[in-house]
Amino acid sequence: MHIDNINYLRENFPRVRKYMLSLPEIERINVEELKAKNDSMTAKIQVGEKKVFLHSSYSPEKEAEQLIHKETQANIDEDSHVIFFGMGYGYAIKAFISKYPSKEYSVIEPNIEVFEKVSEKISFSSLFNTKLKYLFVAEEFSYEEMISKIAQSIGKQVKIIALPTYANLYKAEISQLYDLTKNLIRNKRVTFATNYKFQLNWMENSIKNHRYVLDTPNIVSHVDFEQFRNKPVVIISAGPSLSQDIEHIRYIKDNKLAYLFSVGSAINALVSADILPDAVFSYDPGVKNHQVFEKLIAKGLDSIPLVFGSSVGYRLLDLYKGPKMHFITSQDQVTRYLLGDEILKKELILDSPSIAVMTFQIVNKLEMGPIIFAGQNLGYLYNRRYAEGIDYNFIDSNVQEKEMNNSLNVEDVYGNVIQTNLGFNNMRESLERFASMYNRQYINTTKGGAKIKGIEFKTIEDVIEDDLKKGINKDNWWEGNNKYGVLNYHNKLNKLHDAIDDFKIELNNIINLNVKISNTDDNSALECYFKEIDAVRSKLEKNAFYSFFIVKTIKVQHELMIEKLLKLSKEPNILIRSNLVNNMYNNYLPYVVKASNILESLFLSEIKEND
CATH class of the missing domain: 3.40.50 (Rossmann fold)
Structure with missing residues (x-):
């Protein structure tokens, strides 16, 4: 060379x-x-x-x-x-x-x-x-x-x-x-759309749910670990194949052969069949998430522990009166900031495309096994997306022709080709990544479901025969106390209030500087203003209220602003650059102002109550 x-x-x-x-x-x-x-x-x-x-x-x-x-x-x-x-x-x-x-x-x-x-x-x-x-x-x-x-x-x-x-x-x-x-x-498009749709929900929910996080045990670290270790668990999802195996689920329940963890909409199929799982898991930040549990709440079935992600839609926690446990999601900036070192790496559950994937992380962290999937179709069967007994007025349980025409082809557990959608496919790929990461014993019992690499297919009949041979003690397994320390909690809260005050000063400075940039065409003045506005922006990035909360609330708009900032920094013509800078901040700052007003109001009304 x-x-x-x-x-x-x-x-x-x-x-x-x-x-x-x-x-x-x-x-x-x-x-x-x-x-x-x-x-x-x-x-x-x-x-x-x-x-x-x-x-x-x-x-x-x-x-x-x-x-x-x-x-x-x-x-x-x-x-x-x-x-x-x-x-x-x-x-x-x-x-x-x-x-x-x-x-x-x-x-x-x-x-x-x-x-x-x-x-x-x-x-x-x-x-x-x-x-x-x-x-x-x-x-x-x-x-x-x-x-x-x-x-x-x-x-x-x-x-x-x-x-x-x-x-x-x-x-x-x-x-x-x-x-x-x-x-x-x-x-990337899916991530962009997800962030755009839920970025405010994640933050609002995390703030409003914080009191429940402080009052309930963390399932990963605040309950007796030995009652889970090497114990079988069935993660029950809402796929159409669940209907075929519902009686086998009942048999497992009646004979206490495994923990039954219901995820998402599966609870409605189970309630319709008069089967109560050992826990129901939920993490969806959407405003309609609580509607998934209307049947459970309407029937007054409040003996089932609800294991909730800390950024779940807040209405569910207010409506459900039964026992609760939580897990900390990676989208929960509030708890991660206020509790800081109290949140161990083991306790953080990475945001994922479905609650089944989140639950899969949890049971792996609890070292449960074998980990068994039921109703995890991750594809269309009989042109349905959900099992029988699951119907909503805000989403059709039957797959429409347009969706079928836009579907993807994947291999099923029998080696055949089935149709799926992008969401289901992302869920499958996430399960495969975590299966490879944790490498425990996994079984997929979903008849006609998508093949999941690293998770063997085995009928639920054979699983009962070969892997679930004796009952386990599950009495009051959810009992435990919240163990978060509060030594630094109040100090962090006070610092956050100070950061809010400092943020307001710097926000006002950057708004005024942007006005000055728009009102001059003098090159030397513009150079000075550029340096000043960059210095103020650097201060904002070090401000806890802005960096931890506002940026995460307007993540999409912030990323677009950073992209524009990198491009305009290469513009040699100072007058053109001044127009670009001015337009960039004119587009971005209204989102900052709106987010800061919402978040300050939420912090004052929700978090201060716990002070």
Whole structure:
């Protein structure tokens, strides 16, 4: 490798340099360098018993220009990230940079011999500009890892540009990249939509539920651990297959063969069948979540412990009069701030696509086993989304034709193809990640449900026969006392009130500075105002009320503001930048003001009562 390229990699991509040094010294004979008809560099690559040209044998530059023209005809907007699959001698990258000098991109070179040959002939510092975000070589990472790393640079679109030769040689790999990027974009959109929908709910619920968190035991750490350890548990979900196994659930209940934990809407199917689970779990922050439990509440069935996520819709906790326990969700900024070190890593339950996934985390932390799933279809069966006995006026239990037409195909437990939706698919992938993380004994009894990697399928009849052979003592298992210490609690609360006062001062400062920016076109004055407004924003970011609570309440708007801030900082024209700054704050600050008014009112009315 040329010394200049060694230095370039050391400075910009040390990981690649380290990887290259780790490779064994072997003779590499599969790449033959040649000159094209126009005297430019190209090469032949050995593929089986034949050789193929890496670039055009006539004019690599012209081939590259045609490729970039073809691949960018639909235009590449400012939110697109381009991934080059194949670097070769860099002709396509040069053509792209010439057309889009300010566009960010990443490069994957899958052939180690090509990379080595090229690194001896061309200068990386001349080929790449400063917009190159990631450079990956050969098998340094899996494609999943590559896309995961690139994810932070990906906006709303991804464009993969493959060298023509590589498009034929690496069809499977490129197809995998397309699938990975498509899933990434889709999941980012889901996350964006979820944050936009629930960001205020999470904060409002966490504040209003805080008194219940202080008055109830934490299921992960405030009750006797030994009554759960290595005890079987059935997580009962609301999928349509639950109807087939309801009598087996009754048998398990009657003979005390396992803990029965009902999640979400499953409680309605169980109540309809006169089966009372050992606990019902809920975490949905939505304003309609309490309606899921109307049947339970209307019948006065208040002997079942309710295990609630600390950011659950607050109305449920006010309406349900039975025993309660809690778990701390990663979305609960209030409890995490006020209790601080009292919340151990083990006690924090990561926000997930469904309450089944949250409960799965909890029973793993409690070291229960085997952990058994029932009614966890994660797909459509008989064109229904819920089991019999579950019907709402705000969502149809039957899957409509439009949903079926937009469905995804996944493998079921029998190896057949079933239809599912994006939400169910995200739940399945989350279960698979946690199953891999905890690695305990898991069984999925859901007949006709989606296959869950890492969780074996076994009928509930066989589970009863093979795995649930003796009864267990579950009497009053939920009894326990809240064990959070309050030594620093009041101090934290007082500091928060001080932070609210300080926040108001800095908010007023940033509003006034933004007005000054809009009212002047003097360059020197604008430079001063830019420095001042940046300093005030830095103070705000260190303010607990703003950083812990307001930012989390307007997470979507804050992320959009940060994106704009990074882009406008590169604008060389000071007057254009002043307009961009002014517009950015004019869009963002009203959300800050509204959120601060709501949160201050909630803190004063709810948290102060616990002082």
